[in-house]
Amino acid sequence: MKNSIAGPMQPVPYRIQGFERETHDTFTLELKADDKVSQLLFSPGQFNMLYVFGAGEIPISISSDPAYPESIKHTTRVVGKVTKAMHALKPGHTIGVRGPFGSSWPLELGRGKDVVVIAGGIGLAPLRPALFDLLAHRQRYHRIILLYGTRTPRDILFNRDFKRWRSYSDLNVYITVDRAIGAWQGNVGVVIKLIPRAPFDPSNAIALICGPEVMMRFSIEALRQRGIGSENIFVSMERNMKCGLGLCGHCQYGPYFICKDGPVFRYDRIESIFNKVEV
Ligand SMILES: Cc1cc2nc3c(=O)[nH]c(=O)nc-3n(C[C@H](O)[C@H](O)[C@H](O)COP(=O)(O)OP(=O)(O)OC[C@H]3O[C@@H](n4cnc5c(N)ncnc54)[C@H](O)[C@@H]3O)c2cc1C
Ligand code: FES
Numbered sequence: 305m306k307n308s309i310a311g312p313m314q315p316v317p318y319r320i321q322g323f324e325r326e327t328h329d330t331f332t333l334e335l336k337a338d339d340k341v342s343q344l345l346f347s348p349g350q351f352n353m354l355y356v357f358g359a360g361e362i363p364i365s366i367s368s369d370p371a372y373p374e375s376i377k378h379t380t381r382v383v384g385k386v387t388k389a390m391h392a393l394k395p396g397h398t399i400g401v402r403g404p405f406g407s408s409w410p411l412e413l414g415r416g417k418d419v420v421v422i423a424g425g426i427g428l429a430p431l432r433p434a435l436f437d438l439l440a441h442r443q444r445y446h447r448i449i450l451l452y453g454t455r456t457p458r459d460i461l462f463n464r465d466f467k468r469w470r471s472y473s474d475l476n477v478y479i480t481v482d483r484a485i486g487a488w489q490g491n492v493g494v495v496i497k498l499i500p501r502a503p504f505d506p507s508n509a510i511a512l513i514c515g516p517e518v519m520m521r522f523s524i525e526a527l528r529q530r531g532i533g534s535e536n537i538f539v540s541m542e543r544n545m546k547c548g549l550g551l552c553g554h555c556q557y558g559p560y561f562i563c564k565d566g567p568v569f570r571y572d573r574i575e576s577i578f579n580k581v582e583v
Contacts, residue, residue, distance in 0.1 A: 312549055315355040315400025316342070320393055321375055326461045330426065331391055332367065332379040335399065343373040344401070347408035348433035349540060349568045353548045354378060355400030359389035363545045363563070365430035366404060370437055379429040379461065405548045407568045409434040409512050409538060418447040418504040420532075422523050424495055424515025425454055428461050430540050430567070431514050435469070442474060449476040449502050453495025453519070457481050457488040476503055495519065499526035506531035514540040521579060524571060534572035541566050541574070 322334035337344070344352075346366050355361040368377035382391050393399065411419075411434060419438060423431050438448050450469065454460050460479065470477050478498050480491035491498065496519070511527050513520050520539050527537055543555040543562045550564030558577035560566060571578070 312402060313547070315353070315361070315402050317398045318401045320395050320397050320399060323393070323395055326379060326463075327459050330379060330381045330459075330461060332377050333390070333393065333399070334368075334375055334377050335401065336375045338398065344376050344404060345373045346370055346376070346404035346433075348411065348437050349408040349430055350404040350406050351430070351548075351567065352376075352378065352401050352403030353405065353545070354390065355402070356386055356389045356393070357398070357400070360386045361400070361402075361546075362386045362390075363405075363542075363548060365540075365567075367429040367432045368436075369440075370433050371440060379426070379432075381426045402548060405563055407566055409568055410510075410570075411437055413536075414438070414510045415444045416446060416508075418449065418509035419445050420449045420451070420502065420504050420509055420511040420527075422451045422495060422499070422511060422513045422515070423453070424519040425459065426461070427513075427515035427519075427540070428452055431512060432462060432465070434512060435465075439469075439472070439475065446508070447476065447504055448474070449478070449504050451478050451480075451495050451498045451502060453480045453482070453498075453515070455482050456485050457490075458485065478502065494522070496522045496526050499523060499530065510536045510538065512538050517541075524578075534575055535570060537571040538568055539571055539574075539578075540568050 317338040318335040319338050321336045324332040351363045351365045353361050354364050364378045367379040380387050382388055469475050484492045513523050541562050545563050546552045546554040548563045550561040555562040
């Protein structure tokens with residue numbers, strides 16, 4: 305964390321600048337350092353440990369544009385104690401931030417290639433900074449394809465971004481929902497179904513995937529069937545965390561710590577442990 309004198313175990317106070325409701329159960333907090341000058345430089349795919357006073361500390365990916373480190377955003381789905389307490393926070397309240405931690409999406413490996421971004425549900429949050437970065441350097445890449453799946457149309461995150469992204473002729477956006485409700489006229493079915501006909505060249509592409517593990521597993525299978533090598537597939541993994549620094553062992557994943565060696569892994573490095581439930 306630039307300009308911070310605190311150690312990596314010491315949360316730094318950040319002020320909530322903005323609260324945006326994304327869907328019925330998901331919200332985005334915009335945070336600025338309390339001293340108003342510190343910047344949190346990060347790479348797409350990294351996460352922070354967010355400490356909600358009186359409730360606890362949890363890992364949440366950074367969902368904003370890395371080009372604007374002076375205020376950072378986190379997009380969170382309410383699932384339990386800490387996320388519920390975080391949802392109750394208001395602009396002006398303070399939250400503790402440690403980070404950024406972990407590995408990032410290897411966008412440099414996509415230069416001159418097709419980049420296939422596959423997201424399921426809240427998995428779009430850690431991929432959003434990558435999309436901002438890919439689009440900011442559009443000329444470096446060949447095709448950019450975004451495949452996004454959610455449960456229903458009302459679960460679609462970042463509607464404002466999608467409006468803009470869909471207007472770009474050089475970004476291929478495909479959304480699908482498990483269950484169509486309301487006036488939805490788009491694709492219905494799991495995101496994996498979009499992979500066989502997505503417009504990319506498997507011999508010259510990298511894929512970035514984030515979502516529930518079962519969705520990532522079937523996405524990898526579909527990509528492998530199209531001919532993408534395991535070394536060109538990258539996934540973001542999740543486990544419960546405590547320290548975020550590779551010290552406590554809470555997030556051990558085979559020979560790795562997800563907080564330090566991940567969360568983004570090249571698939572061939574974890575292929576042998578990926579399908580095991582508890583490693
Ligand atoms: C590197 C990393 C990045 C993450 N980024 C985001 C993000 O950008 N947005 C977001 O909404 N969430 C993200 N998560 C998940 C988030 O950390 C958990 O949802 C959160 O810790 C739950 O805390 P809680 O106290 O609200 O829920 P708890 O009361 O701890 O748990 C509620 C329920 O959620 C389940 N759960 C808890 N933690 C996880 C987890 N890590 N993965 C799957 N299920 C879990 C529990 O088993 C339980 O069923 C990330 C996790 C990791 C490891
Ligand atoms: S959270 Fe402590 S080792 Fe990863």
